[in-house]
Amino acid sequence: MKILIAVDTFHPKKDGVVRFLDEVIPRLARSHQVTVLAPAFKGNAGEIERDNIKIVKLPLSRIIHITGYSSVRFSRNVLKQIKKYVAEADVVVAQDVLLAGAASIVYAKRLGKPVYSFVHQMSWEQFPVIVSSTWLKKIVSFIVRHATKWLYKKCDFLLVPSEYTKKSLKEIGIRNEMRDVMLGIDTNKFRPAEDREKAKKAVHISPGTLVVGYCGRISKEKNVETLYEAFVKISGKYKAKLLIVGGGEEEELFREHPDVIITGFVDSVLKYLQAMDIFVMPSVTETTSLATMEAMAVGLPVLATPVGRIVDFVKKGYNGYFFPRNSVDALEYELRELLDKPDLREKLGANARISMQAHSWEKTAQDFERIITSG
Numbered sequence: 001m002k003i004l005i006a007v008d009t010f011h012p013k014k015d016g017v018v019r020f021l022d023e024v025i026p027r028l029a030r031s032h033q034v035t036v037l038a039p040a041f042k043g044n045a046g047e048i049e050r051d052n053i054k055i056v057k058l059p060l061s062r063i064i065h066i067t068g069y070s071s072v073r074f075s076r077n078v079l080k081q082i083k084k085y086v087a088e089a090d091v092v093v094a095q096d097v098l099l100a101g102a103a104s105i106v107y108a109k110r111l112g113k114p115v116y117s118f119v120h121q122m123s124w125e126q127f128p129v130i131v132s133s134t135w136l137k138k139i140v141s142f143i144v145r146h147a148t149k150w151l152y153k154k155c156d157f158l159l160v161p162s163e164y165t166k167k168s169l170k171e172i173g174i175r176n177e178m179r180d181v182m183l184g185i186d187t188n189k190f191r192p193a194e195d196r197e198k199a200k201k202a203v204h205i206s207p208g209t210l211v212v213g214y215c216g217r218i219s220k221e222k223n224v225e226t227l228y229e230a231f232v233k234i235s236g237k238y239k240a241k242l243l244i245v246g247g248g249e250e251e252e253l254f255r256e257h258p259d260v261i262i263t264g265f266v267d268s269v270l271k272y273l274q275a276m277d278i279f280v281m282p283s284v285t286e287t288t289s290l291a292t293m294e295a296m297a298v299g300l301p302v303l304a305t306p307v308g309r310i311v312d313f314v315k316k317g318y319n320g321y322f323f324p325r326n327s328v329d330a331l332e333y334e335l336r337e338l339l340d341k342p343d344l345r346e347k348l349g350a351n352a353r354i355s356m357q358a359h360s361w362e363k364t365a366q367d368f369e370r371i372i373t374s375g
Contacts, residue, residue, distance in 0.1 A: 004093070005036045034052065060073055083111075094116070160179070179371045181368050184363055211241050226326055287308045293313065297353060313355055
């Protein structure tokens with residue numbers, strides 16, 4: 001079967017969608033021909049083909065730039081190219097609903113191709129965060145919500161990674177049939193450090209320093225500012241560092257504090273996770289949060305906002321705690337509790353590791369393949 005996957009984020013970007021594609025595409029390619037339409041980030045547009053996988057890099061827009069990502073260029077030639085690959089496919093799966101994903105959905109519908117969309121993000125929650133004005137947020141949310149609903153109605157069904165996502169879609173009036181595809185994790189790779197103090201030394205942090213960590217983009221919807229402000233309030237009272245593994249347009253806002261370390265984007269987050277004592281996910285919107293799952297697999301207690309699938313795998317008092325979105329005071333309180341209680345950190349971290357043992361990428365790929373090939 002010829003499977004076309006249209007996505008609006010790809011290498012060298014590092015995010016949950018890219019991680020999902022890295023794990024699932026090679027497994028699909030064992031039995032199918034897979035073509036990926038993706039933005040040409042830091043690279044020339046064109047085709048790359050290997051191991052039953054063709055990657056088509058589409059040129060970027062010089063104007064449209066959203067949450068740190070440039071959109072695929074809106075032009076006659078690009079649309080013609082997308083339509084060509086849709087026509088050649090047996091099934092089309094959009095991973096986003098920006099230009100590459102949206103155009104693929106529209107053309108697939110016109111050409112009578114089976115078309116599905118994997119809901120990796122709630123765009124109507126994510127995009128309004130970019131603007132500061134309350135009334136403008138409402139306008140952006142309204143436009144994005146209705147554009148997303150229009151596109152989803154063209155899909156045969158939606159793939160969703162959590163009950164939370166399914167509920168959120170239904171709340172805004174999306175009535176598509178939905179199929180569950182839970183994202184996995186490699187617990188053999190993501191495992192606790194044999195010696196956490198040595199792990200700290202390996203990333204140039206002094207042994208004996210308490211490390212509060214975060215992995216992901218530094219962008220409005222990730223709300224790293226709340227974590228930063230909470231850390232600043234407690235930093236003078238502990239020998240502690242805030243380790244931010246990732247980068248983004250807003251990273252300069254946090255570089256001035258002497259106890260904040262920002263790595264920028266890295267090829268592997270594992271050694272940084274192993275150096276942490278506490279992991280914080282302050283995001284205002286998520287669907288799954290693979291970053292949180294990876295931190296838990298490494299044996300870290302988690303402090304997180306109750307968004308996306310996080311509400312399914314973080315259990316209050318068992319492997320972590322929740323704090324309300326944007327609440328600096330609540331996060332400060334939870335940080336103090338864990339920083340003051342090493343035994344509690346160890347207990348929650350051990351339970352976090354146990355919580356991730358049942359998840360695997362092999363099952364994710366099997367579910368994804370079964371659903372999109374059987375209809």
